[in-house]
Amino acid sequence: MVLLSHFATLFAMATLARAHYMFQVHWTGTPYIVQVLNLTRYNITSPKDAIVRITRAAIFGSDLHNYRGFFPPPPKGPVGHEAVGMVSEIGSALRRDERSSRGIM
Secondary structure: OHHHHHHHHHHHHHHHOOOOEEEEEEEEOOOOOEEEEEEEOOOOOOOOOEEEEEEEEOOOHHHHHHHHOOOOOOOEEEOOOOEEEEEEEEOOOOOHHHOOOEEEO
């Protein structure tokens, strides 16, 4: 259970992003070690883009396998692939009422 609460804390940190920055939990390539990176926030680059401010993220079984190093070689890159949040920005091709909608990935 400590592991799950550790991951939940890291994922919750992603909701604390400031206007120009965001947090990302990142696999280091070493089992049992993750980093929390402070990165420049994404920008809209295409008219069909939407930026979702993550409010909750699930811990999936494959996340735990990666964390424990069961998938050789250990992964490097962002943690997680299941999250929900609020649409904070939209591209010009999207409807205005889609802003502040809920998003899922």
